Amino acid sequence: MRRRLLALGCVTGCLVSGCGMLPGTHQRETVTVWLMKDSASADFLDRFTKDFEHTHPDLRLDIRIQDWTGIVAKVRKALAETSGDAPDVIEVGNTQVPLYADGGRLADLTLESMRDWGKDKWLPGLAEPGKDGSSQYGIPWYAANRVVVYRKDLFAQAGIARPPRTRAEWLADTEKLDSGPNQGIYLAGQDWYTLSGFIWDEGGDLARKVGDYQWKGALDTPAALRGMDFYRRLQSLGDGPKGADEEHPPQAKVFAGGKVAQIVAVPGLAQAIVKQNPELKGKLGYFPVPGPNASRPGAVFTGGSDLVVPQNTKDQFAATAVVGALTGAKWDTELARTMNYVPNKTTLATVSGEEGVAAMAAGAAHGRATPNTPQWADVEADNPIKQYMTRVLNGGDPATEARRASQKITEELTPNL
Numbered sequence: 001m002r003r004r005l006l007a008l009g010c011v012t013g014c015l016v017s018g019c020g021m022l023p024g025t026h027q028r029e030t031v032t033v034w035l036m037k038d039s040a041s042a043d044f045l046d047r048f049t050k051d052f053e054h055t056h057p058d059l060r061l062d063i064r065i066q067d068w069t070g071i072v073a074k075v076r077k078a079l080a081e082t083s084g085d086a087p088d089v090i091e092v093g094n095t096q097v098p099l100y101a102d103g104g105r106l107a108d109l110t111l112e113s114m115r116d117w118g119k120d121k122w123l124p125g126l127a128e129p130g131k132d133g134s135s136q137y138g139i140p141w142y143a144a145n146r147v148v149v150y151r152k153d154l155f156a157q158a159g160i161a162r163p164p165r166t167r168a169e170w171l172a173d174t175e176k177l178d179s180g181p182n183q184g185i186y187l188a189g190q191d192w193y194t195l196s197g198f199i200w201d202e203g204g205d206l207a208r209k210v211g212d213y214q215w216k217g218a219l220d221t222p223a224a225l226r227g228m229d230f231y232r233r234l235q236s237l238g239d240g241p242k243g244a245d246e247e248h249p250p251q252a253k254v255f256a257g258g259k260v261a262q263i264v265a266v267p268g269l270a271q272a273i274v275k276q277n278p279e280l281k282g283k284l285g286y287f288p289v290p291g292p293n294a295s296r297p298g299a300v301f302t303g304g305s306d307l308v309v310p311q312n313t314k315d316q317f318a319a320t321a322v323v324g325a326l327t328g329a330k331w332d333t334e335l336a337r338t339m340n341y342v343p344n345k346t347t348l349a350t351v352s353g354e355e356g357v358a359a360m361a362a363g364a365a366h367g368r369a370t371p372n373t374p375q376w377a378d379v380e381a382d383n384p385i386k387q388y389m390t391r392v393l394n395g396g397d398p399a400t401e402a403r404r405a406s407q408k409i410t411e412e413l414t415p416n417l
Contacts, residue, residue, distance in 0.1 A: 197300045264412075
């Protein structure tokens with residue numbers, strides 16, 4: 001699931017109670033927090049920082065925004081850091097937690113989860129990947145899935161009265177929209193999350209479990225190949241780069257340029273689009289990714305983020321204070337309202353009346369996740385699915401390229417015993 005903000009400036013303060021300081025001293029502990037690009041708006045982070053530092057005057061926040069591309073290697077390096085410069089809190093994809101927890105690199109937050117944070121109400125899709133046995137390492141922050149963000153005015157100009165409900169309608173409408181200077185859809189060639197949904201709709205998988213412990217890449221099955229073929233046809237109705245993902249260039253920036261009718265993205269990305277092009281305010285709409293037939297929306301990758309505390313944090317108490325505040329009812333609900341996310345607990349209300357959230361909720365009912373194995377993060381680190389997609393879009397034989405990618409996935413999912 002993220003285009004602004006390099007770092008937040010920090011307000012400093014002090015607290016003499018509960019921290020062992022002598023009266024008159026003014027020690028302040030800086031808590032370094034890594035958050036991912038576009039997870040939260042600059043305004044939200046500014047408001048949170050001011051509130052947190054007001055209620056925790058012995059702490060100050062240094063929030064550093066990270067890119068998703070290459071983040072696995074960067075987090076791994078940070079978790080092995082011994083110089084004292086490692087981050088204290090890190091936002092990670094919910095499915096990445098098992099990889100980072102391996103080898104005792106993350107702090108066990110089971111006690112806080114049970115005693116203070118109400119873990120029994122967390123969304124299972126966020127909470128479960130954050131567990132290893134009975135220990136909780138990843139603390140759910142938010143959930144989100146992709147929808148189609150579209151230009152209502154361009155749809156009307158093309159004579160399209162309502163959003164499509166089937167894949168066939170979607171292709172036909174997109175072909176109408178792909179006219180003159182306008183792209184029918186901007187779909188980057190390596191948007192493998194979107195491809196995953198098409199594969200699942202066909203009854204395929206990215207990988208399948210063989211026996212109790214082994215996994216096998218499954219991009220070369222007939223069902224998965226049908227999903228890739230639909231992706232190829234849809235992607236051709238725009239000028240998305242075949243050799244890059246949706247972050248290169250950022251699709252929000254491309255959409256804000258005014259010549260794109262649709263993108264596949266989380267609804268919250270609309271804020272970045274309108275910020276870059278205020279003329280689009282009121283012109284954006286949302287609909288669920290269409291499925292093969294009108295009886296239900298298409299399958300989507302339902303993901304989100306957890307917060308983790310590295311074992312090498314210089315102050316676990318301060319780090320958990322930040323995690324507790326960000327994932328608590330007040331700020332988690334505010335994040336959902338600000339970014340059109342699904343909050344981390346079933347007891348927290350979603351944003352009512354929001355078109356984007358309604359579309360996201362409809363898709364989430366048929367959401368899926370990546371294979372439930374710690375080794376999946378290794379697949380994403382040097383993603384053979386992306387390479388496979390580019391080769392096919394550039395004219396490579398789908399079956400041949402799928403076999404090559406599936407073999408690579410199998411190798412990455414086979415742990416070194």
